[in-house]
Amino acid sequence: MKKKQTVTEEPVEMHPSDFPHGDEEEQLGAPKKPKRMKASEEEEVVYHPVKLSRSDLYRPPTAEELNHLKEAESLFHCSLLKMQMEELLKEVSLSERRKQQIDSFVKTVTKLLETVPVSPKVEVSDLSWLSGTVKVPFLLVPKVTKGKFHMAPPASVDLIGSYPLGTCVKPHIKVDLAATIPADVLHPKDFLNQRYPRKRALYLAGLAQHLRSSSDVGELRYSCLHGNRLKPVLLLSPPGKDSSSFTVCVHACPPPGFFKPSRFHPQRNNIRTEWYTGLQASHDENSEPPTPHYNGSILGDLLPRAHLQFLSAIGSQCSAFSDGVALLKVWLHQRELDQGAGCFNGFLASMLLAYLLMNHRISNTMTAYQLLRNSLNFLASTDLSASGISLAKDPDSTAPSLAEFHNAFQVVFVDPSGHLNMCADMTASTYKQLQHEASVSMQFWDDPTVDGFHCLLMTPKPMIRTSDCVFQLCDLVKLQASCKKQNLLSELMDHSGNYVQTVLPFLLALLQQGLNQRIHLLTHSLSPDPEWSVERETPKYKAQPPLSFGLLLNPELAASVLEKGPPADSPKAAEFRQLWGSRSELRRFQDGAITEAVLWDGKSAYQKRLVPNQIITHLLQLHAGIPVSCVRFVGTMVDDVITTGNEVPSTGEEESLVVVQSYDDLSRKLWKLEGLPLSITAVQGAHPALRYTQVFPPEPVRLDYSFFEREKTCRFLVPKEGKPCPHYLTPITVICHMEGSGKWPHDRTAIRHIRAAFHISLAEMLKKHHNYTCLPCPTHLDVWKDGLVFRIQVAYHREPQVLRESVNAEGLLVVRDNEEAQVLEMATIHKPLLTSTLHGLQQQQPCFGAVCRLAKRWLAAQLFSEDITEDTADLLVASLFLQPTPFTPPGSPQVGFLRFLRLLSAFDWRNNPLVVNLNKQLTAAEYTEIKNDFMASRESLPVMFIATPTDKKMSLWTRRAPSVQMLQRVMTVAAESLKVLEQQLMDGSQIQDVRVIMRPPLDAYDVLIHLNPKQVPLLRHAVDAPVVTFSRGVMTNGADQAGGAFPVVDYNPVSLYLTELREAFEDLALFFCDPYGGTVISVLWKPKAFVPAPFKTSHMAARSVEVTGGEVKTIPNVEAILEDFRVMGKGLVKSVDARTEKWMF
Amino acid sequence: MAPSKKKHATKQACVTPEGFAVLPLQFSPDSAARHSLYVKEHKVRAEKTSCRPLDRTLFVLNIPPYCSQSVTQDLFSKFGVVASVELRDVPGSSQESGPKLPKIFRPAAKQGFKVGYVVFESSSSVTAAKSHPHDESLVVSTEQKPVKTGVQKWIQHYTKSIIHPDKLQQTVDSFMQDYDKRQEKEAERQREEAEKQQEDEEGWVKVTRGHKGAKARPHSEAANQRTLQREARKKRRKELMNFYTWQHKNTQKEHIAELRRKFEEDKQRIALMRAQRKFKPY
CATH class of the missing domain: 3.30.70.330 (RRM (RNA recognition motif) domain)
Structure with a gap:
């Protein structure tokens, strides 16, 4: 940290003369409070703007200080980022205490290893020298091995890897220890036919047996290095309570230079087919298939010390080397790229930095920040799968060339010796993923509107939240069959029987070819390194967790149902037919072309989203022999909760479109009306259904007239008392602005009457010209059209202004903001604007609406819909699309929903405003301005602060709700839901019921009011489909034609009841209910209301008096209140369940 | 009681x-x-x-x-x-x-x-x-x-809650007639007030104490604010910026103070984040 000499930590003495009135006082605007930044007050730490005393601010600067200030200003767009990185490094680096612990433990282990007893020489297959409890960490395929083996103390024990280099980071501290196998245990020909790896495993077992007897070593486990079963390692943890703080990883190595590196040329063969298959074959070594992966894995054992020397030589030249590596490691870890088979681990990260230093891509004087930036830039711009790089300065003549490496491996990064490809196990698609991540990071790094540090290093990117679509291969044993089908015997031999790693590149290539334009990126999970106790047998390959694949979809093409191939007569047609098999057909298109094509099924948007699924299962079955039952498609599991539709399952896109089209028609007709006293200046939708975000979009209905009571004079329908509550018809709000004119009165009641007159004349004209049934009211005009109801509200743009004006006692015209005006502005200005803006966003991002619907369904089910309103939720979702960093905009509803939950739970609402840059209108300067304003008046602003281009200071949408307590609860529930859901999605063995996250726990509430399902109009939308359904007076097929009696609109007993309850008991209790078919109202008493209070005439609602010892106190009259619940909801309430045992008063 | x-x-x-x-x-x-x-x-x-x-x-x-x-x-x-x-x-x-x-x-x-x-x-x-x-x-x-x-x-x-459109129309009409009448009366009254302020033929103006709210000049809070702002602007325009050496020095001092303030603010923010353990990447 940069320090300043005289920054006082104690409260600054302030004299009036110190602060003359000036802008400085206003800018700081700090409350006169001493700084409180102690860790003990962690919960309550609030950001208070600092106040430096005048003498501090205007002190003559020293040269050093000026430098610091300038550096911070010029190097980083905000000095904050620099400081944040320094703080992060402090968090991940090892403490001195921990280092001492490690050193002493390593010393003990080294001593123990040196005392390993010597055992007599026996045949390799003879395991009698090993006590039965410790097993050998090796899969013996095939079983026969030649050679002799005996146990002897290691020739040397050295620290290798990240710990001696100083690049070791928390968590999962791993200290690598290399035990050199004495030369007489090995034979110079041992590199052949897995003899060396087997002896190595035996040697490790011997070490394990010896260490097991010591009390200085805690638990002993085997693992294998980056999933390579040829290279088992022994994991030791310290005894006692430190056991989880770090692990020591013992590698066994041959003596340096024991084997000649030239033996391990990627084109040479070191596993004989005859030995591997047990069949007699040709004896000619040259005709044997090359075994590059096997060669590489043995060669890798020879070099760790050389690599350590190389890295420490490089690292000593560059002061920030270890910090740079640490940052890069954190970056990789957050992206799940640093562990498992074929990963880009910390070692490769160090080597990459070394490469950049050697090639002067970065200089020795750069800071850790710059090292990270340059290495990401390099990764983003260089494709190691096409043009590999080498660290070897002057390789000897036997070293293979880069081209030879490229022939054998997908990704090439050659080590300093020139013989080893360090990225041997990496698939091209992993490298592509790395490149993609690096380029995404580079894109937002310089964006001042993004919290770069947070996105870069603090946000975890698990596959389920990163990829638009995820699918898993569950039964890995089936991959053996695909190896056979693809004829991959020699590759299988090269990978020593690891069929998963063998077949993976082929599967990836196949899927890439099949999905082609539909995806931007195909990623796969890196199978984690297995760990098992030394007493257990080595786990088989099939015991690995399922292999997951992630797709990053191309929104334009992903859902297309047609795969158009080459013309029938072109030579490529055969290739196309070969790929798609029987699905490929000859088709004639409108332009006359006759081409090969594949047509997938899919009518609704929901079904079209499943097209990639169809492709994947088809290709895997056709070419890899993987049955459908093994493929688990996770991409659309959550969509299930908002699916409707009987014949064609749909998630609401089609229904919304019908509504929008009907609205467009109405809007056109309104514009064309002639003969109104004032002309229409704007027709704007102001309803979620008009921006595709209504959870269950209104569906056109046809009325069953006999179900209703009929009002004769005005020809409208009324619900019948004995019948179930009729179908709920949502009025779709449309705002109709009238032109401003001197004819409008300047008086609030008069304007209201004029509006009513407009409603009447609009109704008459719509009836006359288009024969729509209309019902004018003073506040709105309902139009019954195409089986939908539109609620037109006439608006006058100066009305809010009129509402704000009043004449005070002195006759002065004053303008005061008031609630009435705010509500009106919200309805006639802000909501229509938001609706049209989000409608635009939906046009760019086809799954925006579906994400909103999922998010709002979840909020409603968890009883939060009163606190996070529809508009707020839509804005939150919009922010996921407008500022997706560090992700890409969600390409499927499910991933969007997961990120929504993450946003709710992880965003720091207390200290940050959420800026939703609608239409990209905000500039960087405005972002800063918003942030500063927010900081300055945090306490008076809503707890959830959302800024938009039209609303930078107020957070209009969250002004009323949520409260602190509710937001806190929303955050906890969101975090919990996310956890449960992600676990369930990624683990096919759990019970698959995504609705679990939609069932709120009800035991936290004090009273439950159970409703009569008959009177709950939206019952069919309930989370768990109802057992009984009621006839609600509508017919399912087709929409009503114009004319006929006016239907029952906006009649929902549940919401009427809730309104009444809230108005009557708002001081005493909170009421929660799922608006979409919830049949329970949960009531929570407000604890404050139940504290006995003194008698006050203004505060007596539903309270009773208690006289105790001359003191008069009032408490709520609970008995009577419960009775009122029943009385007020007569006919709707089934029972009131008071959970008296929970009450504490 | x-x-x-x-x-x-x-x-x-x-x-x-x-x-x-x-x-x-x-x-x-x-x-x-x-x-x-x-x-x-x-x-x-x-x-x-x-x-x-x-x-x-x-x-x-x-x-x-x-x-x-x-x-x-x-x-x-x-x-x-x-x-x-x-x-x-x-x-x-x-x-x-x-x-x-x-x-x-x-x-x-x-x-x-x-x-x-x-x-x-x-x-x-x-x-x-x-x-x-x-x-x-x-x-x-x-x-x-x-x-x-x-x-x-x-x-x-x-x-x-549902009213017949005709009835609604009647209500609106009767209210508006009533309203128009009131408006007319008000206009009439204002015209009279204005007349009273007119000069008579000899150039005299009769000053009377009208009742509250009957000012000739329409006046509102916003108008008052505007006038005050205009005054303030005028005053500011008269001042010269960066004219004297001391003024120039002051500007530079302000710049450094601004940098320091920002630096200090950042440091505070970090302290806050550290207190909230915001730097633990996982």
């Missing part, structure tokens, strides 16, 4: 301090739980309006939402003939209302617990109400006069 002195020997009215008597109230004859109404004679030092005569008015607290004006009137007619009932959200003096609006144009009233001012025909009813025995409760909904709640009430409301 002395507690009521009239206590019956046998059936005692329950009296709480501050002079309130308790009237139990239950919704229907078979309801188990009761609300308690708190009643007292209406007493204020200065009652401005005549609609709450001091001796005949009963002040009632805690009237449940299902007791509308008419229901309350029925409830209290037990104690004597009720002249009027006024229900309010909070106690306070009655407001003067503007032109009487039809119900449909009034904003929807809150349906919560209310306080009421019940005006009886005779003052003896007030005492009768206050001395009502506390174990005998008033019943809101009886067989003769059922009070509709719940689904029945909502359906009724829904039906009532």
Whole structure:
């Protein structure tokens, strides 16, 4: 940290003369409070703007200080980022205490290893020298091995890897220890036919047996290095309570230079087919298939010390080397790229930095920040799968060339010796993923509107939240069959029987070819390194967790149902037919072309989203022999909760479109009306259904007239008392602005009457010209059209202004903001604007609406819909699309929903405003301005602060709700839901019921009011489909034609009841209910209301008096209140369940 | 406020301090739980309006939402003939209302617990109400006069909320005619005021004290603000910037101070984040 000499930590003495009135006082605007930044007050730490005393601010600067200030200003767009990185490094680096612990433990282990007893020489297959409890960490395929083996103390024990280099980071501290196998245990020909790896495993077992007897070593486990079963390692943890703080990883190595590196040329063969298959074959070594992966894995054992020397030589030249590596490691870890088979681990990260230093891509004087930036830039711009790089300065003549490496491996990064490809196990698609991540990071790094540090290093990117679509291969044993089908015997031999790693590149290539334009990126999970106790047998390959694949979809093409191939007569047609098999057909298109094509099924948007699924299962079955039952498609599991539709399952896109089209028609007709006293200046939708975000979009209905009571004079329908509550018809709000004119009165009641007159004349004209049934009211005009109801509200743009004006006692015209005006502005200005803006966003991002619907369904089910309103939720979702960093905009509803939950739970609402840059209108300067304003008046602003281009200071949408307590609860529930859901999605063995996250726990509430399902109009939308359904007076097929009696609109007993309850008991209790078919109202008493209070005439609602010892106190009259619940909801309430045992008063 | 002195020997009215008597109230004859109404004679030092005569008015607290004006009137007619009932959200003096609006144009009233001012025909009813025995409760909904709640009430409301367009048109028309008349009168009055300010033929202006709010110049708060701002701008324009050496020095000093301030703010923010353990990447 940069320090300043005289920054006082104690409260600054302030004299009036110190602060003359000036802008400085206003800018700081700090409350006169001493700084409180102690860790003990962690919960309550609030950001208070600092106040430096005048003498501090205007002190003559020293040269050093000026430098610091300038550096911070010029190097980083905000000095904050620099400081944040320094703080992060402090968090991940090892403490001195921990280092001492490690050193002493390593010393003990080294001593123990040196005392390993010597055992007599026996045949390799003879395991009698090993006590039965410790097993050998090796899969013996095939079983026969030649050679002799005996146990002897290691020739040397050295620290290798990240710990001696100083690049070791928390968590999962791993200290690598290399035990050199004495030369007489090995034979110079041992590199052949897995003899060396087997002896190595035996040697490790011997070490394990010896260490097991010591009390200085805690638990002993085997693992294998980056999933390579040829290279088992022994994991030791310290005894006692430190056991989880770090692990020591013992590698066994041959003596340096024991084997000649030239033996391990990627084109040479070191596993004989005859030995591997047990069949007699040709004896000619040259005709044997090359075994590059096997060669590489043995060669890798020879070099760790050389690599350590190389890295420490490089690292000593560059002061920030270890910090740079640490940052890069954190970056990789957050992206799940640093562990498992074929990963880009910390070692490769160090080597990459070394490469950049050697090639002067970065200089020795750069800071850790710059090292990270340059290495990401390099990764983003260089494709190691096409043009590999080498660290070897002057390789000897036997070293293979880069081209030879490229022939054998997908990704090439050659080590300093020139013989080893360090990225041997990496698939091209992993490298592509790395490149993609690096380029995404580079894109937002310089964006001042993004919290770069947070996105870069603090946000975890698990596959389920990163990829638009995820699918898993569950039964890995089936991959053996695909190896056979693809004829991959020699590759299988090269990978020593690891069929998963063998077949993976082929599967990836196949899927890439099949999905082609539909995806931007195909990623796969890196199978984690297995760990098992030394007493257990080595786990088989099939015991690995399922292999997951992630797709990053191309929104334009992903859902297309047609795969158009080459013309029938072109030579490529055969290739196309070969790929798609029987699905490929000859088709004639409108332009006359006759081409090969594949047509997938899919009518609704929901079904079209499943097209990639169809492709994947088809290709895997056709070419890899993987049955459908093994493929688990996770991409659309959550969509299930908002699916409707009987014949064609749909998630609401089609229904919304019908509504929008009907609205467009109405809007056109309104514009064309002639003969109104004032002309229409704007027709704007102001309803979620008009921006595709209504959870269950209104569906056109046809009325069953006999179900209703009929009002004769005005020809409208009324619900019948004995019948179930009729179908709920949502009025779709449309705002109709009238032109401003001197004819409008300047008086609030008069304007209201004029509006009513407009409603009447609009109704008459719509009836006359288009024969729509209309019902004018003073506040709105309902139009019954195409089986939908539109609620037109006439608006006058100066009305809010009129509402704000009043004449005070002195006759002065004053303008005061008031609630009435705010509500009106919200309805006639802000909501229509938001609706049209989000409608635009939906046009760019086809799954925006579906994400909103999922998010709002979840909020409603968890009883939060009163606190996070529809508009707020839509804005939150919009922010996921407008500022997706560090992700890409969600390409499927499910991933969007997961990120929504993450946003709710992880965003720091207390200290940050959420800026939703609608239409990209905000500039960087405005972002800063918003942030500063927010900081300055945090306490008076809503707890959830959302800024938009039209609303930078107020957070209009969250002004009323949520409260602190509710937001806190929303955050906890969101975090919990996310956890449960992600676990369930990624683990096919759990019970698959995504609705679990939609069932709120009800035991936290004090009273439950159970409703009569008959009177709950939206019952069919309930989370768990109802057992009984009621006839609600509508017919399912087709929409009503114009004319006929006016239907029952906006009649929902549940919401009427809730309104009444809230108005009557708002001081005493909170009421929660799922608006979409919830049949329970949960009531929570407000604890404050139940504290006995003194008698006050203004505060007596539903309270009773208690006289105790001359003191008069009032408490709520609970008995009577419960009775009122029943009385007020007569006919709707089934029972009131008071959970008296929970009450504490 | 002395507690009521009239206590019956046998059936005692329950009296709480501050002079309130308790009237139990239950919704229907078979309801188990009761609300308690708190009643007292209406007493204020200065009652401005005549609609709450001091001796005949009963002040009632805690009237449940299902007791509308008419229901309350029925409830209290037990104690004597009720002249009027006024229900309010909070106690306070009655407001003067503007032109009487039809119900449909009034904003929807809150349906919560209310306080009421019940005006009886005779003052003896007030005492009768206050001395009502506390174990005998008033019943809101009886067989003769059922009070509709719940689904029945909502359906009724829904039906009532719909008005025939012609009727609506009539209401609007009559209001607007009324409004136009008022506007005309107002315009007339203003014209007269203006006339009075005119010079007569000899150049004299008659200065009279007009009544409040009749200023010739339209004047508002916003206009006042604008004038003040204009003045301030003028003042600022007269000053010269960066003219003297000391002014220049000051600007540089300000710049450094700004940098320092920003640096300090960042440091504080970091301290805060560290306190919240915001740097743990996982």
